[in-house]
Amino acid sequence: MYPANFDYQKAESVEQALQALAANPDLKIIAGGHSLLPAMKLRLAQPPALLDIFGLQELRGIRREGDTFVVGAMTTHAEVLRSDLPLFPEVAHWVGDPMVRNRGTIGGSLAHADPSADYPAAALALGVEFVIRGMGGERTVHADDMFVGMFESAVKPGELLTHIRIPATIQASAYEKFRHPASHYAVVGVAVARHAGGEIRAAFTGAAERAQRLSKLEEGLKGGQSAMTGLVDAGGLLGDRFASAEYRAHLVDVLADRALKRLG
Template sequence: MYPTNFDYQKAHSVDEALAAMAANPDLKVIAGGHSLLPAMKLRLAQPPALLDVFGIEELRGIREEGEMYVVGAMTTHAQIQRSGLPLFPEVASYVGDPMVRNRGTIGGSLAHADPSADYPAAALALGVEFVIRGMDGERVVPADEMFVGMFESSVQLGELLTHIRIPRNVQASAYEKFKHPASHYAIVGVAIARDADGQIRAAYTGAGEKAQRLTVLEERLNGGQPVGTGLVDSSGLLGDRFASPEYRAHLVDVLAARAAARI
């Protein structure tokens, strides 16, 4: 199927992109396009106009800044996979296939807030910060406040996710995933990270309407207890023809134990 007709505009700087969004609130931002374009082809999304931000150079690359790694939102999955960042390279290796990884971007994926995407769990486990810019200036959103609901993030209309800040004090991390055999999206994925002080953060994706912290697991591991079972309540989880809520809860337990054994 083909998408409906739409206007196309390309931005060459963040300021140009923000000005375009302010002038036309109907613009839908497109980065790598691997989330939006399939939805448009199925006509699940029918934006009247697209604003392409993929080529904005100031949104690319990885650098060290104090106690943080600063990652441009248009940095591709393939670049993340080859980097020396904590946890994210492992997670990037699970994303799609080589074509998707060479075009898709970390910022596009995180801002899209797909409940089955891999990166949100990693962002929560690492405690990253999201740098978001609008016409009124820049704000920083912690990972715990970034993912609001299904396909809903804290990036508001007229704003652009520009960078992701990742703590450099991560000593060990792991990601375990049970993937859909065709799409490779997470039916369940669990990410765990341990910092230099020995404190552990953990999160899961794929099982609920958004990625969430695994607070029960954190309390157990930080208290020197085994992973155990019953990490999440199945009553709040998604169910479909691939996995029931109860099976997803079971997968969280299994994948958490595997990830915890690696850190």
């Protein structure tokens, strides 16, 4: 299918993009386009106008600042895959195919907040900070407050996710995923990371309306438990023709156990 008619603009700078968003609330941001364009082709999304920010070089690249990695929102999955970042390169390996990885962006995926996307679970496990900019200035949102609901993040209308900050002091990390065979999205994915000082953060994606922390697992590990089941209640999970809520709850247990064994 073809998308409905729409107007197209291309931003030359972050400031220009923010001004365009302020002037036209109907503008929809497009980066790599691998989330938005399929929805437009199916007429599930019909934005009247698109603002292309993919070419903004100021939002690209990976650099280290002390104990923190700074990653531009327009950095592609392929660039993440080749980087020395904790956990994210492993997650990027699971994203789509080479075409998607060379065009899709980490910021676009995170801001889109797809409930089956891989990066949100990794962001929660790593304790990533999101830097969001609007006409009123810049603000920082912690990963715990970033994913609000299904396809809903903390990025408000008129704002841009400009970059993310990842701790460079992660001691070990792992991501385990049971993927849909056609879309390669997560039926369930579990990410775990050991932080400096020994704290382990864990999160899951694909099973609920948004990526969430695995609080029961984290608390159990603090108490010295090694093997745990019933980490999430099936009553709060998604169920569809691919996997029931009960099966997704079971997968969370299985994948969390695998990820922890890899963590060592």
